[in-house]
Amino acid sequence: MKKAVLIDVSAVMYKAYYSLINMRNSNGEPTGAAYGFTNTLLSIIDKFKPDYIAACFDVRREQLKRREMYEGYKKQRKAAPEELIAQISKIEEILDGFNIKKFKVIGYEADDLLGTLSKNLAENNIKTYIVTGDKDLSQLLSENRKISLLGKGVGKFRVLETDDDVVEQLGVLPSQIPDLFGLQGDSSDGIPGVRGVGPKTAVKFISEYGDLETLYENIDKTKGKMREKLEQDKELAFLSRKLAIIDENVPVEVDVEKLEFKKLDNDRLYKIFNELEFKSLLKKLKIEAGEATIEENKKEINNENLIEFKKEDIIIIDNNEKLRDIEFADEIALLFNGAGVAISSNEKLYYISLYHNYLGATNCDEMLLKEKIEKCNVIGYSLKNLIKKEYIKEKNYFDIMIAYYILDSDSKYDLENILNSKFGIQLANYKETFGKEVIEKIDINRATEFYCKRVLYFENLKKSFEEELKQEELYDLFINIELPLVKVLAKMEKYGIKIDIKYFEKYSKELYGKLVKLEEEIYEMANEEFNINSPKQLSEILFIKMGINPVKKTKTGFSTNVEVLETLKNRGIEIADKLLQYRQYKKLQTTYVEALPKLVDKNDRIHTTFNQTGTTTGRLSSVNPNLQNIPVKTSEGIKIRYGFLAEEGYSLVASDYSQVELRVLAELSKDKNLIEAYSKDLDLHDLTARKILGKDETEEITRAERGIAKIVNFSIIYGKTPFGLSKEIGITVGEAKTYIDKYFETYENVKKFIDDTVEFAKENGYVKTRFGRKRRIIGINSKNKNIKNQAERMAVNSVVQGTAADVLKIVMIKLYAELKDKKDIKMLLQVHDELVFSIENSKIEEYSKLIKDVMENSINFENIKLITNINSGKRWSETK
Known part of the structure; x- marks a missing residue:
């Protein structure tokens, strides 16, 4: 039986737009909707492999016949964002490049076209899939018509095949959907329904009575206010049902043969993809010049140009005897998931299970695995944690995430995006695959497939990235700065820094006292108590009850952000000053004073995570906790730094660049x-x-x-x-x-x-x-x-x-090389232009000279000398 796909263009492009809202080309033009639409289109082709395909467009709301029935239809719907409108013509060009026929008819919605076309195709014994985001299209479900709802993530669809599937989604049968909307209405489309009847009540009535006629014939069985609502809005109920019925008889010529999906117009696609700078799509479809049949392009969509992943090729290693028998190559690709490791070596694919808590898996010894891996050069993704776990020591390693970051610091660095960008491979990420399941409950079969499917392409990625890095003259930056820095940051994170828990407990009480006092003062000025942390309540207090002239209006009301409060403070409005103080103390308390003690290990040490790919400029950032945002100059910031201290017999030494x-x-x-x-x-x-x-x-x-x-x-x-x-x-x-x-x-x-x-x-x-x-x-x-x-x-x-940022990184690498074997000094933190060390007290002078020399003389600028300031103390605050 032949298959057809009908695409609800609006649904697909809106989803794509909001998923990639910040994507632009080098001219600053928005391209996310067009890129996401194309990727979804490729997923549709890959999943359904249609013989026929068409795309249906909406018209402007003013042109709809339903507006003649009900003036309020779609009246409240917001206009499409300008940046999405700007991409519609590009999406149309892309559809032309795929030789997909487009349909748009004045007076009718895309839903009506989808209904009419699908009816015609189904009558021609062609199984038709309607790809949409609107569940109300489920009313079209029949033996030869199926509804494919867009899911989360690229290439995710939920196909409604049976009446039961529709009942699970909406609570009623497909034929009852217009009656359902007759009662509950649809605010997004401006269908009024019966006022006061929500989805649950509507489902209950339609499930019990079947349709509106039967419900109103039995209206006497409904009592009280609900009966009043139903009787009062009876006309609206039947009008709403009429508005919700999809018209399957749109006056449009349907020539099935013209919908046949045969080949791509590569010349046209090359032109539009090149204009939009969709290099990955050009590579994915191997579009250069001339035409290729759709069968050839489908091969690219299915990644048959790369190594083919086969579950049966995975070798499961679940005991030490099997592990000892493996001889890894000099270079291996690996992906570690906490309970197992996927490894590609000698054209073989292994999954090595480490813990019993995988269902059906026994245990391999982690030390034995480490001994085998540490002899190899490693290709991996985000290797810092493996360095901390000592799987990788002084051997060579290639970090895919870092390579991709250097090539494009504005992109997303998740592995799925990298594979999609480089090879057009579309894979669901961890959250989409496993949801909220904890790793201990994920069975070995799903885990092996998930991780092995990715590690299979690591060698291809390395080869591709090495070529591109050299071509872009970025290879030296990668090899000499970013890659060695991974090891430096791993050591710093692993060692951590000690904090004074008792001090933070005491300081928390001090801040709490200040907050309580400020609350009382704010309540007194406002003449009532309210939730100070609620922007809505605060806005009402300031601009309605107190009558203060507002500064800035937002979609939800008057703004009360810091900028607004600063303006009010400058006007001499005292409550604004108190609110700013309150917010400052509250942020300090929640972000640091209360949070830091919860992050310590058994030795009261905090192990922040340095993010090497967290900024577009190359600067490091940190999380859990974010030490980069601790105020430097304020008294409260100094008090937080006071809580960081050196262990017994050691001091903290901070060296920071002067106006770097x-x-x-x-x-x-x-x-x-x-x-x-x-x-x-x-x-x-x-x-x-x-x-x-x-x-x-x-x-x-x-x-x-x-x-x-x-x-x-x-x-x-x-x-x-x-x-x-x-x-x-x-x-x-x-x-x-x-x-x-x-x-x-x-x-x-x-x-x-x-x-x-x-x-x-x-x-x-x-x-x-x-x-x-x-x-x-x-x-x-x-x-x-x-x-x-x-x-x-x-x-x-x-x-x-x-x-x-590069200066700091170069210096950190050089200092690490000088100090890595020393037991009386450790590099602990990097915060902006400052490096913090723990140094044994008797060696402070000696190491301070070394640090100053490296920081000031490692970078040979032509005209300027870099200067550092070095101070020491038992606590971090004393080093300023």
């Missing part, structure tokens, strides 16, 4: 005034203050004026506009513009550096750091002014901040 990003800016821009300031060890902020404020050397610069100059100096790096600068330092936009103009008059080459960087980004679509790191600058050539300006700021910031 500004020094990097001086080096890259080669600005003579910046270089002179640093070569003469002048106070740069003092110097800038004199220039922008017009003061000579005899006039005193106040602390406040120096603070303004400091903000201006750093604002240049972050591309702050006059408007942004004016808000930060509380001056007019005109004054802020004057400050920026005078800055560039003083440091002329900085302006040239910024202009050159932006121009390079426009020509190449990316920028480079001093050490070769690249970042794609999306939107740099956009016609949208806001997108373009943001991209320009991003370009400059990425070069400066990325270069500073």
Whole structure:
């Protein structure tokens, strides 16, 4: 029996749009809807392998015949986002490239077209699948018509085959769906239904009576307010049912033969995919020039060009005897899941079970496995944890995640996305496959297939990435900086840092007292108690009950964010000041003071996780806990740092760079005034203050004026506009513009550096750091002014901040090499431009000299010398 697929275009493209809402090409144009639509289309072809295929479009709501029946039909529905509308023509071109016939008829919805076409195909004995996200299309279900609902993730569908499937979804039979909507209505479509009747009640009535006519014939059996509602809205109920019935007789010519799915128009697809920069799709379908039959393209969709995964090829190793007999190759690919390891070696695929808690699995000795793996070079994904577990020691390793990050720091680094991007392989991720199941309850068969299916392609990924890294001149960055850093971070995470639990308990009580006092003061000012943490309640208190003039409106009401409260505080509104204090203390308490003691091990040590792929500029981030966000200058931030301490006989030593990003800016821009300031060890902020404020050397610069100059100096790096600068330092936009103009008059080459960087980004679509790191600058050539300006700021910031990040990484690797075998010193933390060490007390002076030497002399800049400040103390707060 032949098969057909009918696609509800709106449903597919909306889902794709919101799944990839931030995806853009190098011109800043949105492309996520088109990319996601195409991937879903390929999944449809792969799953259903249709002989016939068509795509059905909606028309504008003003053109719908149902509006003649009921003016409110779809009236409340929001217009499609502009960025989605901009992609519809691209989606139409993609459908043309697949030679898929498109249908759109004035007056009718896509649902009606799907009903009409599917009826015609079914009558021609063609089994038809309707791909949609709307469950109400289930009313079309019949022997030859099936409903395929879009699921979570690419290529996920729930096919409704029987009446029972529909009952499970909606609670009623397919034929009863219009009656169901007659009662409950559909707010998304503007179908009114009976006011006060929800889905549960509607299902109950239709299940009991079958249809609206029978329900109203037995209306006397319904009592009280429900009867009143039903009687009052009887006309609406029957009108709503009429609106919900899919029209299967749309006046449209249906020539089945013209729907036949034969071949792709590769020339057309090449043009549109190239314009949208869908390189992975071009590679996936091997589209270059000329036409290929759909059968050839289907092979690419099914990944037959790569190694074919077969479950029967997996060798299960579930005891030590089997494990001893294996001889691994010099280089292996592995993927560790906590309870087992998938390994590809010598063209064989193994799954080695380590724990009894896998159903039906016995136990292999972990030490025996380590002995075998540590002799091999390893290809893996996110290898840091395996280094911590000592599976990988000083042997060579290739981390797929890090390689992909270097090639495209703006992408997602999950393994499924990498495989899809490189080879067009679409796999469900862990959450989609196993849901909330804990690893101990996942049976060995599903686990082996999940992990082996991925590790099978690791050697292909390594080969592909090595070629691309060399081609993009990023291989040295990968081999000499990012890859060695994995090992450094693993050692730091494993060792951790000690905290003072009793101190945090005491400090928590102190903060609690402050919060209680602030609560009382806020309640007194508001003249009532309310939930301070509820934006809605706070908004009502401030702007309705207290009558304060609001600052900014959002979709849900008046905003009460920090920016708004700062504005109110500057107006002299005292409650805003108290609210800001309250939020600051509350954040400190929940994020650090209460949270940190819960994260310690048995030795009261915290083991933060350093994220090497967490930023687009190359800087490290950290989680559990996030130590990068601890306030540095505030008294409360210092109090949190006080809770971090050295073990007995040791001290914490912190070494941080002095104005590293500004020094990097001086080096890259080669600005003579910046270089002179640093070569003469002048106070740069003092110097800038004199220039922008017009003061000579005899006039005193106040602390406040120096603070303004400091903000201006750093604002240049972050591309702050006059408007942004004016808000930060509380001056007019005109004054802020004057400050920026005078800055560039003083440091002329900085302006040239910024202009050159932006121009390079426009020509190449990316920028480079001093050490070769690249970042794609999306939107740099956009016609949208806001997108373009943001991209320009991003370009400059990425070069400066990325270069500073590379400096820290190079230094960390060199220090690790110097110190890894020492027992009296450990590198513990990296926080922004600061490195924290634990050093045995008698060796502080010796190691401080070593650290300072490495940090200041490892990077040989042409014009600027890097300077570090080193301090020690029993507690982290004492090292500042």
